[in-house]
Amino acid sequence: MGARFEPVRAVRAYERVVEQVEEAIESGALGPGARLPSERELMVQFSVGRSTIREALRVLQARGLVRSRPGDPNGAEVLPFSPAALHKSMTTLARVAELSLAELVQFRMVLDASAVLLAARLRTEEQLAQMETAIAGMRAAVSSDHDAFSAADVAFHDVIVAAGGNTLIQVCTDVVRSVVLGLISGKIADAPDRGSLMRRSIRHHEEVLAAVRAGDGASAARLLRRSMYDYYAVHLPEAERPALRALLE
Amino acid sequence: MGARFEPVRAVRAYERVVEQVEEAIESGALGPGARLPSERELMVQFSVGRSTIREALRVLQARGLVRSRPGDPNGAEVLPFSPAALHKSMTTLARVAELSLAELVQFRMVLDASAVLLAARLRTEEQLAQMETAIAGMRAAVSSDHDAFSAADVAFHDVIVAAGGNTLIQVCTDVVRSVVLGLISGKIADAPDRGSLMRRSIRHHEEVLAAVRAGDGASAARLLRRSMYDYYAVHLPEAERPALRALLE
DNA sequence: CTAGTGCACTGGTCTGACCAGTAGGCTACG
DNA sequence: CGTAGCCTACTGGTCAGACCAGTGCACTAG
Numbered sequence: 354m355g356a357r358f359e360p361v362r363a364v365r366a367y368e369r370v371v372e373q374v375e376e377a378i379e380s381g382a383l384g385p386g387a388r389l390p391s392e393r394e395l396m397v398q399f400s401v402g403r404s405t406i407r408e409a410l411r412v413l414q415a416r417g418l419v420r421s422r423p424g425d426p427n428g429a430e431v432l433p434f435s436p437a438a439l440h441k442s443m444t445t446l447a448r449v450a451e452l453s454l455a456e457l458v459q460f461r462m463v464l465d466a467s468a469v470l471l472a473a474r475l476r477t478e479e480q481l482a483q484m485e486t487a488i489a490g491m492r493a494a495v496s497s498d499h500d501a502f503s504a505a506d507v508a509f510h511d512v513i514v515a516a517g518g519n520t521l522i523q524v525c526t527d528v529v530r531s532v533v534l535g536l537i538s539g540k541i542a543d544a545p546d547r548g549s550l551m552r553r554s555i556r557h558h559e560e561v562l563a564a565v566r567a568g569d570g571a572s573a574a575r576l577l578r579r580s581m582y583d584y585y586a587v588h589l590p591e592a593e594r595p596a597l598r599a600l601l602e
Numbered sequence: 603m604g605a606r607f608e609p610v611r612a613v614r615a616y617e618r619v620v621e622q623v624e625e626a627i628e629s630g631a632l633g634p635g636a637r638l639p640s641e642r643e644l645m646v647q648f649s650v651g652r653s654t655i656r657e658a659l660r661v662l663q664a665r666g667l668v669r670s671r672p673g674d675p676n677g678a679e680v681l682p683f684s685p686a687a688l689h690k691s692m693t694t695l696a697r698v699a700e701l702s703l704a705e706l707v708q709f710r711m712v713l714d715a716s717a718v719l720l721a722a723r724l725r726t727e728e729q730l731a732q733m734e735t736a737i738a739g740m741r742a743a744v745s746s747d748h749d750a751f752s753a754a755d756v757a758f759h760d761v762i763v764a765a766g767g768n769t770l771i772q773v774c775t776d777v778v779r780s781v782v783l784g785l786i787s788g789k790i791a792d793a794p795d796r797g798s799l800m801r802r803s804i805r806h807h808e809e810v811l812a813a814v815r816a817g818d819g820a821s822a823a824r825l826l827r828r829s830m831y832d833y834y835a836v837h838l839p840e841a842e843r844p845a846l847r848a849l850l851e
Numbered sequence: 852c853t854a855g856t857g858c859a860c861t862g863g864t865c866t867g868a869c870c871a872g873t874a875g876g877c878t879a880c881g
Numbered sequence: 882c883g884t885a886g887c888c889t890a891c892t893g894g895t896c897a898g899a900c901c902a903g904t905g906c907a908c909t910a911g
Binding site: 365366367396401402403404405408422423424425426 | 863
């Protein structure tokens with residue numbers, strides 16, 4: 354066979370603007386806080402119309418790379434990376450793929466358990482202290498302020514995940530957790546007997562912390578999985594629980 | 603304290619267009635393959651200018667929800683969900699957060715191991731056969747066609763992850779795998795002694811399959827982690843390997 | 852019946868305009 | 882001299898109208 358041609362993909366003008374700006378940001382040439390030129394300046398530099406520039410900026414904004422504010426004499430601001438775009442995509446996935454709460458919780462069990470496995474090896478003394486503080490916060494809020502309890506709970510898990518040292522696990526747990534909390538928001542407060550649920554949760558957290566302190570990652574992971582199962586199982590239809598129990602062995 | 607006011611966020615016109623269309627898509631009112639009205643029709647329906655409509659469409663396109671094609675007599679097409687947007691976000695994360703290959707591989711080890719743990723319980727006979735087929739494909743390609751070997755390898759893991767039954771794990775492994783493959787593309791072919799590397803990989807896969815068939819999830823997960831470590835360790839600087847070995851216990 | 856043509860659309864881009872908002876300099880007043 | 886207030890020169894957000902290249906379809910000529 355002779356020369357092989359590949360179909361030329363019609364590349365829109367705004368796409369090439371996006372590519373160039375994206376490259377500048379991701380390569381670090383434009384760090385967080387840096388300012389892009391104004392739209393009118395950009396249209397000169399790229400030799401395109403303003404609408405093209407604006408469409409490109411919309412895309413960059415949708416990806417969480419820049420933000421623009423009307424009236425700002427400087428141009429758009431380059432943002433530090435935030436998982437907002439990831440969060441958006443995952444929320445969309447949860448809706449269109451009709452992800453069940455069970456699937457989300459299962460995912461969290463997997464990630465948190467792995468994080469604690471790593472954390473049991475890598476945790477610093479300071480992080481252990483932070484975990485202690487978070488549990489104290491849970492104790493203080495038990496049977497009174499559910500929001501504070503939940504916040505302290507989140508803080509504990511955040512320290513664990515941070516101690517695990519894997520950025521991806523960190524971002525994904527963060528995203529999935531907020532999706533889960535969005536799905537069951539308000540439900541926990543209505544749960545019957547939530548006082549005892551909270552107390553049991555605190556006990557579980559203490560056990561996890563003890564295992565982490567002892568460097569026993571396997572136990573910590575097992576305890577954490579069980580803790581999460583206990584905490585979320587009440588929100589799950591009976592039929593979906595076995596899939597989670599499979600992780601408890 | 604008296605009435606509390608929250609700052610009113612200036613909501614742009616295009617954002618509200620995005621919200622409405624997004625809601626229609628995510629709620630299922632507009633399924634994959636459905637067509638949006640033309641831009642000129644939309645500007646009438648929303649009572650906004652065409653540029654506003656176009657910026658909204660750009661955002662929706664960036665989120666992977668719709669696609670528009672010039673000349674199409676129908677409007678933009680609603681797409682089935684694809685993890686493309688997720689993939690984009692994660693690739694960006696990998697670049698700006700300067701994720702190391704070790705972190706990515708560690709994440710894959712966590713997800714794949716969890717998937718195989720679930721797969722050992724949930725796999726069907728058909729899936730076992732597919733795994734067998736994939737390994738056969740690896741055997742056929744050993745020491746000859748690296749691309750085919752890699753494809754068969756991917757196929758094996760895909761079956762595993764699908765058998766695990768968790769959509770999130772499925773999507774995330776898919777995304778992370780392609781990021782990893784992008785980072786090391788070309789390197790594997792250059793690896794010294796890649797024939798023996800492939801043969802060892804095949805043996806590992808066979809062991810994993812045997813464990814899955816036996817329903818021994820814990821063993822399968824352990825074997826899979828080791829297999830992945832062995833496969834990718836050669837690409838990692840010595841300093842980054844201990845973080846992965848922590849998962850091997 | 853079919854091949855070809857033309858029309859009526861589409862999205863992509865540009866131009867020019869207006870508005871509301873901001874920042875920073877200038878001015879007038881204390 | 883200091884400061885409160887205004888003014889101007891910008892910004893981004895939006896709209897209107899125009900043109901182009903491309904597409905699909907109906908119609909027509911063979």
